[in-house]
Amino acid sequence: MTAPDLLERILARVDALRPVSGFPVVDEIRAEADRIAAAHPDRVTRTTIGASRLGEEIVDYAVGEGPSIVIVGGVHPNEPIGFHTALALLRDLAEERGPAAELGGRWHIVPCIDPDGARLNESWFADPGDRIGYARGFYRPAPVEQVEWSFPLDHRGIVFDDPMPETRALMGLMDETEPALIVGLHNGELGGVYYYATPDLVGAIDALHAIPAHLGLPLDRGEPEFAGSEPLAEAVFPELTSIDMIDALEEMGIDPTPHVVSGGTGDYGRLFGASAFVAELPYWSHPASDDTSGSGRSYREVLLRRAEELDELGAVLLRALERAEPHLAIDSPLRRGATAFAHMMAGSGDEARQRAAAPESDREATVAEAFSNEDHPRMFRLRFGTMLARTLRAEVVAGTAAPAVRLALADLETHLEAWYREADAHQETLEVLPIEKLVGVQLGTVLAAADAALALRAPGAPG
Known part of the structure; x- marks a missing residue:
């Protein structure tokens, strides 16, 4: 369970986020992350871990010591809330302020893993509150071209072994760091806040409920994204993996091959025993x-x-x-x-x-x-x-x-x-939700999940 004093500091940190009106584009993300790294060369290690299919540099910014925590922004390029979250985390760690700097661990932050895809969405980043404007500029990669869903897979006759360069960059980072926790910075679209987590992060659940409540954002109590998924707690669902989805679909009598074609980050993370966490935040909410x-x-x-x-x-x-x-x-x-x-x-x-x-x-x-x-x-x-x-x-x-x-x-x-x-x-x-509150929920809950994951790796922790 997240300690009350840590939760208090997390809430104070998210309350201090300044209002923002849009999302940074790829060039702005890279420039700001590089500026932070250059200002703190003794704290931040900048490493190129790969390149996109069009030749864009993919960079990891590492800070701290201890078990590794991998934070990945832009895993779906139509989900840019995490760009703000990744930069806020990097800034806090580099400047040694707030709860992020107190938790320990070696943080590896990849602010934008799919720059090619992000550029295809940039037309609506300045005005994300307009759902029609958002739709007119919308792009989402085909499933096998989504970084987080194009990992190798060999399960029940479904075989995939052709990860794209962006995914290979993330695989290489995970191979090198053997993360204790991996976080994909996602967001939803319309509704309320919900999460995916490995069951070992159950100690963070109280904080996952408290942080959006503190910021005045509703939990999503509608249908789960993957039908039949049994929640760990209200609006907290088990981590989605391709293997689990294939098994569940077959148990329902549904052919999984049209729905699952490759592995996910969670499937690969299991090779290292990594915990996993995702916070899904909407742009808009509705009373229903x-x-x-x-x-x-x-x-x-x-x-x-x-x-x-x-x-x-x-x-x-x-x-x-x-x-x-x-x-x-x-x-x-x-x-x-x-x-x-x-x-x-x-x-x-x-x-x-x-x-x-x-x-x-x-x-x-x-x-x-x-x-x-x-x-x-x-x-x-x-x-x-x-x-x-x-x-x-x-x-x-x-x-x-x-x-x-x-x-x-x-x-x-x-x-x-x-x-x-x-x-x-x-x-x-629809209610257009303030972006800084969405970033606050993501930032705060990532910190709570990191605290839970690091506690599992602490000396003397139950094994």
Whole structure:
């Protein structure tokens, strides 16, 4: 359990974070981290651990002594809250201030592990409160091109052994440091705060609840991201690994091959016995996100509606892709991601439909469950409809678009503009959350998780 005096110092630290209005772009992240390292050469060791596919330098900034803690920002490049968190941690450690400097350990901070992907999102970093603006500039890599989900895997017939350079850089850092704790700096999109943690970090749970409460942010009490995941505590779920997801999907009678194609950081971290922690923070909240009262709606009907809307989305995306794909001339991360997610959406309603058929779904849905299931298809429409449209527009702008590509884009844009209008109509019900409070939750809970992980490695700790 996090000691009361440490929790008090963590709360004081997060209260001191200054207001911010947007997110730093890649060049700003690198310049600030380098400035901190240059100002404290006796404290900070700067090491290039690899390069991105386009040749961007990937840097580790190491501070302190003791068991290693690996902090990785930008693991999903559409999740930039962690850029602020990584820089705040580095600044505190370099300047020997606050609870970070008191905890001990050798901190390895990689502020941006996927600079190529981050650059494809930078158009909305200055104004992240506008959900439609966010959607119009959205990019997320295809699953096998996501740094945290492209580790080697060989489990139940699913084999992957072609990690990309960014993942190899992170693998090399983990091989060298054998971390006690690894933290991917993620964030969600809409709802409340929730976490993933290895069960050995149970001592941090009280702090994981106290820190967002102190900052006035709700916990997310809606559907878990991975269906059927049993929480360790309210809004605290077991670490997600590819191996565990494959096993769970097969137990549910669902073919895992369309859903899991490669290993994750957690799978690789288990080689070292590393603890793992993730704090998921939303950009926007809604009163329904943490409302556990009855919705008056059947949980089965809620799931079936979700499945129907996901099927409709998959059909729209696949129709546009199948019409355009034979004529696409530009290979890019955006195209590969849009293609992968279009195919993924085509079968994404099956899981909800299968759960709806289970006897335990014959109950009333909570308000939070109904809301999260309703917004899930909306989120995917905005994300993946936009990515495919951006892919097709790139062909038009480059002058390589065949008539079939232009027709596919025109049809898709009709749907996309309707999806934007629908999301815009809901936007007035959303609360745009202050970025410094989101950073505060992430920074504070990372400190609590690090304290718990280091306690497990302390001399005399139960083994």
